[in-house]
Each structure stands twice: as C-alpha cells, then as structure tokens.
Amino acid sequence: MDISTPTIIIDKDIVLKNIQKMVEKTKKNNMAFRPHFKTHQSIEVGEWFKDFGINYITVSSVSMAKCFANAGWKDITIAFPVNILEIEDINKLSEKIKLNLLVNNLETTEFLEQNIEKSTDIWIKVDVGYHRAGIPWNNFSYILEIAKKIESSSKLNFKGILVHSGNSYKSSSKSEILEVHTEALERIGSLRKKFSENSFNSIKVSAGDTPTASVADDFEGIDELRPGNFVYYDLTQLKNNSCSEEEIAIRVACPVVSKNKETMELVIYGGGIHFSKDVIQTKSGEYIFGYLTDEVNGKWKPMHKDSYVTSLSQEHGIVKTDKEHFENIQVGDVLLIVPVHSCMTVNAMGKFRLTTGEEFEAKCS
Amino acid sequence: MDISTPTIIIDKDIVLKNIQKMVEKTKKNNMAFRPHFKTHQSIEVGEWFKDFGINYITVSSVSMAKCFANAGWKDITIAFPVNILEIEDINKLSEKIKLNLLVNNLETTEFLEQNIEKSTDIWIKVDVGYHRAGIPWNNFSYILEIAKKIESSSKLNFKGILVHSGNSYKSSSKSEILEVHTEALERIGSLRKKFSENSFNSIKVSAGDTPTASVADDFEGIDELRPGNFVYYDLTQLKNNSCSEEEIAIRVACPVVSKNKETMELVIYGGGIHFSKDVIQTKSGEYIFGYLTDEVNGKWKPMHKDSYVTSLSQEHGIVKTDKEHFENIQVGDVLLIVPVHSCMTVNAMGKFRLTTGEEFEAKCS
Numbered sequence: 001m002d003i004s005t006p007t008i009i010i011d012k013d014i015v016l017k018n019i020q021k022m023v024e025k026t027k028k029n030n031m032a033f034r035p036h037f038k039t040h041q042s043i044e045v046g047e048w049f050k051d052f053g054i055n056y057i058t059v060s061s062v063s064m065a066k067c068f069a070n071a072g073w074k075d076i077t078i079a080f081p082v083n084i085l086e087i088e089d090i091n092k093l094s095e096k097i098k099l100n101l102l103v104n105n106l107e108t109t110e111f112l113e114q115n116i117e118k119s120t121d122i123w124i125k126v127d128v129g130y131h132r133a134g135i136p137w138n139n140f141s142y143i144l145e146i147a148k149k150i151e152s153s154s155k156l157n158f159k160g161i162l163v164h165s166g167n168s169y170k171s172s173s174k175s176e177i178l179e180v181h182t183e184a185l186e187r188i189g190s191l192r193k194k195f196s197e198n199s200f201n202s203i204k205v206s207a208g209d210t211p212t213a214s215v216a217d218d219f220e221g222i223d224e225l226r227p228g229n230f231v232y233y234d235l236t237q238l239k240n241n242s243c244s245e246e247e248i249a250i251r252v253a254c255p256v257v258s259k260n261k262e263t264m265e266l267v268i269y270g271g272g273i274h275f276s277k278d279v280i281q282t283k284s285g286e287y288i289f290g291y292l293t294d295e296v297n298g299k300w301k302p303m304h305k306d307s308y309v310t311s312l313s314q315e316h317g318i319v320k321t322d323k324e325h326f327e328n329i330q331v332g333d334v335l336l337i338v339p340v341h342s343c344m345t346v347n348a349m350g351k352f353r354l355t356t357g358e359e360f361e362a363k364c365s
Numbered sequence: 366m367d368i369s370t371p372t373i374i375i376d377k378d379i380v381l382k383n384i385q386k387m388v389e390k391t392k393k394n395n396m397a398f399r400p401h402f403k404t405h406q407s408i409e410v411g412e413w414f415k416d417f418g419i420n421y422i423t424v425s426s427v428s429m430a431k432c433f434a435n436a437g438w439k440d441i442t443i444a445f446p447v448n449i450l451e452i453e454d455i456n457k458l459s460e461k462i463k464l465n466l467l468v469n470n471l472e473t474t475e476f477l478e479q480n481i482e483k484s485t486d487i488w489i490k491v492d493v494g495y496h497r498a499g500i501p502w503n504n505f506s507y508i509l510e511i512a513k514k515i516e517s518s519s520k521l522n523f524k525g526i527l528v529h530s531g532n533s534y535k536s537s538s539k540s541e542i543l544e545v546h547t548e549a550l551e552r553i554g555s556l557r558k559k560f561s562e563n564s565f566n567s568i569k570v571s572a573g574d575t576p577t578a579s580v581a582d583d584f585e586g587i588d589e590l591r592p593g594n595f596v597y598y599d600l601t602q603l604k605n606n607s608c609s610e611e612e613i614a615i616r617v618a619c620p621v622v623s624k625n626k627e628t629m630e631l632v633i634y635g636g637g638i639h640f641s642k643d644v645i646q647t648k649s650g651e652y653i654f655g656y657l658t659d660e661v662n663g664k665w666k667p668m669h670k671d672s673y674v675t676s677l678s679q680e681h682g683i684v685k686t687d688k689e690h691f692e693n694i695q696v697g698d699v700l701l702i703v704p705v706h707s708c709m710t711v712n713a714m715g716k717f718r719l720t721t722g723e724e725f726e727a728k729c730s
Contacts, residue, residue: 004450005428038679060680063370080680081622083634084697085369104632105623107696133623133632133681166678257446258470258498267469267498269448273712273730277642313531314403314708315425315445316498331472332449343679347638348713365638 003334006274007253008345008352008362010232011300014249016048018230022213023052029219034058034077036208036228039343042352042362043071045231058208058226059364062086062093067364069097077206078102079162079226081125081133084111094118102162104135109146113153122150123162123206128187129180130166137187140194147200160204160223161191168211171240181212188221214242234342235291239280245303251293251336252345254317256329264326268335271315275337276344286310290337292319298355303338368699371639372618373710373717373727375597376665379614381413383595387578388417394584399423399442401573401593404708407717407727408436410596423573423591424729427451427458432729434462442571443467444527444591446490446498449476459483467527469500474511478518487515488527488571491556493549495531502552505559512565525569525588526556533576536605546577553586579607597707600656604645610668616658616701617710619682621694629691633700636680640702641709651675655702657684663720668703 019035026033035049036058046057046068056075059065065076066089077100082090093099094117103109104125112122124146127134135143143161150158168180188205195203207219208226214237219225232250233243254270279287289309294301306322319335329335339345346352346362353359384400391398400414401423411422411433421440424430430441431454442465447455458464459482468474469490477487489511492499500508508526515523530549536542553570560568572584573591579602584590597615598608619635644652654674659666671687684700694700704710711717711727718724 004448004454005426061370080634081632083369083620083622085620085699089369105696108623111697131628132676132678132683136627139627255448255450257448258473262501262504263496267446269445272641272643272709276637277709278637311497313497314712318497331470332476334450344637344642347679 003253004255006255006270006349008349009251009253009336009355010352011249011355012048014247015045015231018233018247018249019049019052022225022227022230023054025213026225029222031219031222032056032224034206034224034226035231036060036079036226037068037364038064039228039231039346040362041346041364042360043068043364044360045362046071046073058228061365062089064364065093065099069093071364074098076100077123077226079164081105082108082112084108084115087111087115091115091117094120100159103146103150104133106142106146106149109149109156113149113156116155119155119157121157121159123159124150126161126163126191128163128165128184130164132164132166134163137191140191143191144194144198147195158200158203160206161188162206163188165207165209165212168209169236169240171211174215174241177211177215177240177242181216184212185218185221192221210237211240211242229343232342232346234345235280235288235338235340236278248338250339250342250345251300252290252339253334253336256331256333256335258331259326259329264321264323265310266319266321266326266329266335268309268317268319269315270317270337272312273314274345274348275309275312275317275339276341276348277312278341278344280340288340289317290339292321292325293336293338295336300336309337368618369620371620371635371714373714374616374618374701374720375717376614376720377413379612380410380596383598383612383614384414384417387590387592387595388419390578391590394587396584396587397421397589399571399589399591400596401425401444401591402433402729403429404593404596404711405727406711406729407725408433408729409725410727411436411438423593426730427454429729430458430464434458436729439463441465442488442591444529446470447473447477449473449480452476452480456480456482459485465524468511468515469498471507471511471514474514474521478514478521481520484520484522486524487521488524489515491526491528493528493530493552494545495529497529497531499528502556505556508556509559509563512560523565523568525571526553527571528553530572530574530577533574534601534605536576539580539606542576542580542605542607546581549577550583550586557586575602576605576607594708597711599707599710600645600653600703600705601643613703615704615707615710616665617655617704618699618701621696621698621700623696624691624694629686629688630675631684631686631691631694631700633674633682633684634680635677635682635702637677638679639710639713640674640677640682640704641706641713642677643706643709645705653705654682655704657686657690658701658703660701665701674702
C-alpha cells in the first residue's frame with residue numbers, strides 16, 4: 001500500500017452487495033427506496049446507487065442537498081427539521097430540483113407557508129420511540145393541527161409522516177431491534193388510523209434507521225425506506241447485530257509510529273480527527289474505538305478480537321495487541337482498522353480510496 | 366447576527382489577553398514560548414501571535430507544518446512521533462524551514478539517520494505520567510541509547526526531551542493539576558541528572574499541556590513551553606480549573622429548529638460534525654456537550670448552568686432548558702454555546718468568525 005497518512009479504504013464489491021440486498025428488500029415489500037447519503041457523502045458512491053435505478057435520495061442538510069443537486073440528483077428529501085434561517089437557500093434549491101422538506105412544529109410550518117416560493121412536499125417528523133426531534137406519536141392533536149395547516153396552504157403539499165427509530169441503535173440483539181421496530185409499526189398503524197378518521201386517507205409513511213431496515217422483514221404501513229449507514233456498516237451495527245462482519249465495507253488505514261514492549265501497545269497515526277470519537281463498550285466494560293483486520297490478497301480477513309484501538313486523542317491512537325501480533329507489527333507498517341461509526345469517520349476524513357486504489361472525495365457534507 | 370448554520374465565534378480580545386498572559390509567564394520563567402497551533406489551525410490567529418514577537422511554533426502533523434510553513438513560519442516543531450512513511454514530505458519541508466522532530470523509539474531514529482537529508486534537531490518524547498506515546502521516564506537506558514544514536518549521527522542533533530503531561534486534563538482542581546506538574550518536574554529533574562552523569566550536559570526540556578501551563582508558577586528545569594488550547598480554552602479546561610469563564614474565547618452559534626413544550630427541550634442545528642463528540646460529566650453523572658450563554662451589547666454573559674446541550678447526533682443537538690429560557694427562546698433564534706473541546710470543534714468546522722463579524726479559515730489541519 002502506498003499509504004502514508006490515515007486513509008479510509010472502501011471495498012466496492014461489499015458496498016454493491018449491501019445496496020443490492022436493500023434494493024431487493026424494498027422491492028419485495030413494495031416500498032420506495034430513498035437511501036440516506038449522509039453516510040458516504042460522495043458523488044462517486046452516489047453513482048453506484050444510480051446503477052441500481054435509484055432516482056431519489058435523502059440528505060441531512062441544505063448544504064448536502066446543494067452538493068448532490070449539483071451532481072445531478074433531482075429529487076431530494078432533507079431529513080432534518082427545516083431551519084427557517086436557511087429559507088433563501090431552500091428556495092434556490094427548489095428552483096432546480098424536487099425538494100421534500102420536514103417540519104416538526106407549527107411555527108416552522110407557518111413560516112414556510114408564508115416564505116416558500118415553489119410548491120413543496122412536506123413531511124411531518126413524528127417520534128415513535130427515539131425521543132430526539134419528532135413530535136411525540138401520541139400528541140396526535142398537534143400533528144393533526146400541523147397537517148391541516150399544511151393542507152390549507154396553496155404551496156405546501158402534505159405528504160405524510162416521517163419517522164426515524166434511532167433508538168434501535170442501542171439494541172444489542174436482533175430481537176431487541178425487532179421489538180423497537182414492532183413498537184414503531186404499531187404506533188405508525190395507530191397514526192394511520194387516526195389520520196384516516198380525520199379524512200386524511202392517503203398519507204405516506206417514511207422510515208429508515210439501518211438496524212430495523214437491515215433486520216426486519218415486515219414493513220407493514222411503511223411506504224418508503226431511508227437507511228444510510230448500511231452502505232458501509234461499522235462496529236456499532238455489528239455490535240447490535242444489524243450486519244455480519246463480511247458486510248462491513250470500510251477500514252481506516254493507519255501508520256504505526258511506535259511500539260511499547262512493556263505494555264504491548266502500539267501508537268498509530270490516527271486519532272479523533274480521523275475516526276471521530278464514537279466508541280463501543282465490551283461486556284467487560286472496555287472502551288473500543290476500532291478492531292484490527294489483516295488483508296490477504298486484497299481481501300480483508302476476520303477482525304482480531306484481541307487487537308483493538310483503546311484510546312484516541314487528536315492525532316494519536318493507542319492499539320492494544322496480543323503478543324503474536326505485537327511481534328509481527330513493525331514501525332512503518334500500516335494497520336487496517338474497522339471504525340465504530342462510519343458516517344462520522346467519513347465526515348471527518350472527507351475522502352477515501354477503494355481497495356483497488358482509486359481515490360475519491362467524500363465532501364458533500 | 367446574520368448566521369444561518371452552525372458557526373464558530375471567536376472573541377479576539379479574549380484571545381489576545383490569553384496570549385499576553387502566557388507570553389508574560391514564559392518570560393518571567395525564562396522559558397521559550399512555542400505555542401501549539403493545532404487548537405486554532407488558522408493562519409490569521411497565527412498572525413496575532415506574531416504581533417507578540419513569537420517566531421516559532423508547534424504543530425501536530427506534517428500537513429499542518431506544511432500549511433504554516435506556506436504562511437511564513439520558519440521554525441516549526443512537529444510534536445508527534447515521526448511517521449517514517451512521511452519522510453519524503455519531511456525532507457521537502459526541511460529544505461524550506463527549520464524543522465524540529467520527535468522520536469520515541471530506536472527504529473525511527475535509525476531510519477532518520479539513514480534517510481534525513483538536512484541537519485535536523487531531534488527531541489526524544491518521554492512519558493512523565495501520561496502513558497500515551499512517550500518512552501517511560503524510568504526506562505533511562507533506552508532513552509540514553511536513543512540519545513547516543515542521535516549524537517553519533519552527522520545529520521541529527523540531539524536537542525533534549527519533550528514531555529506532555531496530558532494526564533493533567535483529568536484533574537478536577539488546581540491542586541490536582543499541580544500534583545501532576547510536581548511529579549513531572551521531579552521526573553524531569555531526575556532525567557536531567559542522569560543525562561548529566563552520562564556527559565549530556567546541555568539537554569533542553571520542552572513541556573506544554575495547557576492545564577499545567579495555565580496553573581503552575583514554578584517551571585524549574587523546563588526550557589520551552591508549548592501549550593495550545595489556552596488560546597481559546599473550553600469547558601474541559603473550565604472544569605479542571607485551568608481557566609476562568611471569562612477566558613473562554615470561543616462559542617458555537619447554532620440555530621433553533623424546534624421546541625418541545627412537554628420536555629422543555631430544544632432541537633438545534635448543531636451536532637457531532639460541528640462540535641465533535643467530546644463530553645464532560647457533571648458531579649451528578651449527567652453528560653454535557655456545551656452550555657448556553659447570552660450576548661448583550663457584543664459581550665458574552667455568564668453561562669446558564671441550567672441550559673445545556675444533553676446529546677449530539679450527526680447534525681442534531683438537544684438542549685435542555687429551564688422554564689424561563691424555554692419561553693424566551695423561539696424557533697429561528699441562534700443560540701451561543703460554549704463547546705467542550707475547542708481543538709476538536711475547530712478541526713470539525715474548518716472556519717470561524719470574529720465577534721466583530723470577519724470570517725476566516727481554520728484549515729491548517
């Protein structure tokens with residue numbers, strides 16, 4: 001490898017398999033597939049999706065929407081509650097592409113009614129268990145008030161409700177993920193019923209965290225799926241059983257700068273500014289920022305459970321190894337590390353290379 | 366404020382006072398002052414240091430050294446153990462400027478002996494308590510072996526030992542910081558003595574974590590100080606009593622995108638990709654990613670201890686407030702938040718603006 005500084009490596013074959021699998025699952029369940037591009041942030045990886053016939057995408061900011069619109073995407077949902085301070089850029093984007101927006105309160109809805117220039121599809125963000133940015137699912141009177149406000153506007157079209165079961169990330173098994181999913185489906189069903197009772201008969205439902213999208217087979221009541229992380233997966237997803245090790249398409253290559261014989265620790269060039277600082281905790285309470293893997297003939301081997309990153313500062317990483325690995329690794333070697341959170345790692349690095357050597361930007365952030 | 370997306374705000378007056386104070390302290394103690402530029406990563410802020418007569422700096426990567434060399438800095442220490450894979454860039458830089466390097470093992474020293482092209486000052490990185498990347502202070506035979514190897518080389522000049530008491534960051538009071546510092550000074554003294562007994566009579570000692578640099582008055586045995594974080598400070602430094610609130614020169618301005626009356630929480634546009642994910646924990650065990658401050662007539666008021674960021678995902682932040690604040694804050698307002706770790710926040714954002722409005726890049730990373 002001609003690598004001298006921390007570098008993200010992507011295995012395109014694995015990515016294509018991950019996309020293929022999700023395409024098949026959404027087709028089988030009659031759902032639209034609107035992948036979230038915040039994980040890869042790359043125009044190149046976007047093209048791989050196009051080859052599967054994907055025409056519409058999800059992003060998480062106005063700036064990301066601009067970037068992908070410039071790359072030719074014509075139908076983009078910004079899955080972040082509208083920030084009214086960006087109305088000027090939102091209106092400019094709406095001139096170019098079909099932009100779909102998200103609201104989670106009446107004030108923003110009223111602001112859009114007065115300030116949006118082009119006819120726009122609006123989703124209401126509803127919390128079905130994650131408790132982050134949605135309107136609680138059981139506060140239907142408020143949800144309905146917003147839906148009516150949207151319907152009454154000549155420029156806003158009420159599309160339906162958008163949910164994100166981010167609480168699935170905290171699961172530690174497939175059955176826990178399915179519990180989160182089942183609860184979400186029940187709440188979605190109840191919301192559909194209430195909307196129907198109030199003469200809203202054709203609302204759509206968009207959902208899309210990677211764990212439930214990966215693990216569940218039943219998506220009753222969901223019309224559109226928006227997972228993002230599945231494109232690369234990572235240690236977080238492996239830990240909660242959303243993916244197998246073979247499905248993780250990302251590594252971070254880091255040079256070894258020193259070895260400490262006493263502690264069997266290595267210092268690597270690779271820190272928080274490369275990985276970000278997301279962490280997983282083992283059952284015994286240890287913090288892990290990444291596991292080592294070897295590469296043989298261009299293929300990644302299984303992770304070394306006894307060789308992992310134990311801490312990260314700004315540029316430094318500390319790797320704990322067993323005796324055998326310690327002796328085989330030399331100063332100047334480049335280690336391959338499976339990161340904890342691929343979205344944040346990609347965002348931190350801004351570029352990547354393929355296992356086959358080509359380099360690309362990942363800067364649609 | 367004409368701010369519509371998350372933006373770093375810097376108060377230049379506070380920065381200048383922070384620099385002035387450190388300049389005076391280093392002068393009083395007859396130490397060279399070689400500030401670490403990884404905190405601000407900005408050519409503009411570098412110029413502010415020049416106005417104080419600072420001619421030499423510290424950085425944490427070869428790429429950062431290149432960037433500041435291009436901006437006119439002629440004497441740069443890369444305070445990260447030499448990554449031998451970057452030898453080509455190191456040699457190119459040495460053609461342009463006086464570059465000072467750091468080693469922490471014999472293999473790298475031997476590699477430099479064979480591959481460095483210009484005469485270069487070399488520091489040995491010694492661990493006096495932090496246990497990250499230095500050679501343990503009590504492994505003097507190995508330190509001496511490296512020192513002799515450097516001395517025997519025609520191109521490498523042995524400068525002395527470089528320490529970083531990063532363990533001071535974990536202190537929770539000034540007295541704890543001073544304990545770390547006193548222990549470091551004792552170990553440095555013992556190393557000086559041993560070097561002297563081995564005919565190394567004029568070694569230099571470089572030290573420089575912000576907590577001890579801020580709190581200590583006695584620097585016996587230290588010739589050069591390299592703090593970085595003090596330029597902006599942050600919540601981490603406030604928590605360990607390295608700075609006062611008035612000395613924190615940085616805020617992150619974040620738009621409010623929604624309010625939740627039930628929980629008195631706000632959703633802000635501002636997440637891990639802006640703040641990074643460093644966190645402090647209160648005595649009661651609560652995690653805090655930033656405190657709110659108000660601005661009145663261009664001056665920042667004391668932080669609101671009851672209004673703070675409780676969680677961060679990729680773009681979202683959740684702010685917990687008391688009743689009074691909740692009612693006064695509206696969707697579309699811009700909140701000012703004191704970040705937990707200014708170095709990582711600056712690195713994540715890549716640019717900043719001054720309280721007076723001018724915008725600058727912070728991209729020497």
